[in-house]
Amino acid sequence: MCSRNKSWTILWLSKLNFLTVMFFKWFCIWFLWLGPFMRGIHTRVELHIHLDGAIRPETILHFGKKRGVPLPGSTVDELMKHVSYQTPLSLKLFLEKFNHYMPAIAGDREAVRRIAYELVETKAKEGVVYVEVRYSPHLLANCRVEPIPWGQAEGDLTPEEVVNLVNQGLQDGERDFRIKARSILCCMRHMPSWSPEVVELCKKYQNNSVVAIDLAGDELLMASSDHKAAYEEAERCGIHRTVHAGEAGPATMIKEAVYLLKAERIGHGYHVLEDPELYRELLRTRMHFEVCPWSSYLTGACLPDFRKHPVVQFKKDQANYSINTDDPLIFNSNIDKDYGIVKEYMDFTEEDFKRVNINAAQSSFLPEKEKQELLNTLYEAYGMVPATS
Numbered sequence: 001m002c003s004r005n006k007s008w009t010i011l012w013l014s015k016l017n018f019l020t021v022m023f024f025k026w027f028c029i030w031f032l033w034l035g036p037f038m039r040g041i042h043t044r045v046e047l048h049i050h051l052d053g054a055i056r057p058e059t060i061l062h063f064g065k066k067r068g069v070p071l072p073g074s075t076v077d078e079l080m081k082h083v084s085y086q087t088p089l090s091l092k093l094f095l096e097k098f099n100h101y102m103p104a105i106a107g108d109r110e111a112v113r114r115i116a117y118e119l120v121e122t123k124a125k126e127g128v129v130y131v132e133v134r135y136s137p138h139l140l141a142n143c144r145v146e147p148i149p150w151g152q153a154e155g156d157l158t159p160e161e162v163v164n165l166v167n168q169g170l171q172d173g174e175r176d177f178r179i180k181a182r183s184i185l186c187c188m189r190h191m192p193s194w195s196p197e198v199v200e201l202c203k204k205y206q207n208n209s210v211v212a213i214d215l216a217g218d219e220l221l222m223a224s225s226d227h228k229a230a231y232e233e234a235e236r237c238g239i240h241r242t243v244h245a246g247e248a249g250p251a252t253m254i255k256e257a258v259y260l261l262k263a264e265r266i267g268h269g270y271h272v273l274e275d276p277e278l279y280r281e282l283l284r285t286r287m288h289f290e291v292c293p294w295s296s297y298l299t300g301a302c303l304p305d306f307r308k309h310p311v312v313q314f315k316k317d318q319a320n321y322s323i324n325t326d327d328p329l330i331f332n333s334n335i336d337k338d339y340g341i342v343k344e345y346m347d348f349t350e351e352d353f354k355r356v357n358i359n360a361a362q363s364s365f366l367p368e369k370e371k372q373e374l375l376n377t378l379y380e381a382y383g384m385v386p387a388t389s
């Protein structure tokens, strides 16, 4: 009897031991790996995404129907057949994709506010802790903008009110999804006459969501004197500056962005590698490159072989760059797609992703104090001890 009791006890103890070991093992996996996602800890920083390239197809269909704006399809699948694509086009042809759906959104107050709000929700779900979203206020307006974009009739939504609506959408999103979102206002290469107002809007809303100025659009058009004047004014007033350069265009466009427009970050910048001297100098000054891998394939900006992508060299040289989606609606993607590409084809490890996101946070356009808070959030999420300054 006594020995039977003893063996039962041993059996139960070994079972308990096994369960304890299993529990501990699963807890470690959950805490270290799945934990951050399940506990709602966000570890990604995205610096290059276009608001008008990141709209949900359902939202486009909703406003198309509501406003009686014809669209190339009445279901998500039909719409996406026209709006998104799978094999590389030129940058110019890619930019034409916006024509298919922007008339459903531009000029509508509710739509503009909603796309900003939904972007924050999407990014929170993707594990993004901080996003800088960019757009042209003029391309979403239908009043006091010349010419009125997307062939719309004149309405009463001005570029300034667009900025207010986007700010409201972003701020509501920040409150509801508990991540941080800021915006960058774009000048457009083909519309230099809009640039003076863009910089004035950056100045006026500098402490209200807006953190920087950008120059987007067809890069084969050199920066005009209006763009240059806008960037000079931005620098004078302490407005941060980024420029799309060296995406489809050559390294000289990056030179122009850095030395003429005084860019602090470069949108894309892949073709910097064609000018080794410039590349060395930008490595030395820690210039930040906003890299968008899947975008660079679909816009034909880079060779289709990801193993030869410029980011392979950037990684080798420990350059300062981030990983971004650019236009996830048109590229039918999300941030996992871009992280997946660099992981699969360029051997990115978790350590590399940490470095990428810390670099992104350091190169963000947040004021110093908020930047430090963001960095501390990342260090904590990654279980790192912040370096003492």
Ligand SMILES: O=c1[nH]cnc2c1ncn2[C@H]1C[C@H](O)[C@@H](CO)O1
Binding pocket: 050, 051, 052, 053, 095, 098, 134, 135, 136, 139, 186, 216, 217, 218, 244, 247, 295, 299, 326, 327
């Ligand atoms: O990848 C891009 N390169 C240059 N311009 C772009 C890219 N993606 C979007 N844009 C343009 C089209 C949008 O209407 C505009 C503002 O977001 O910026």
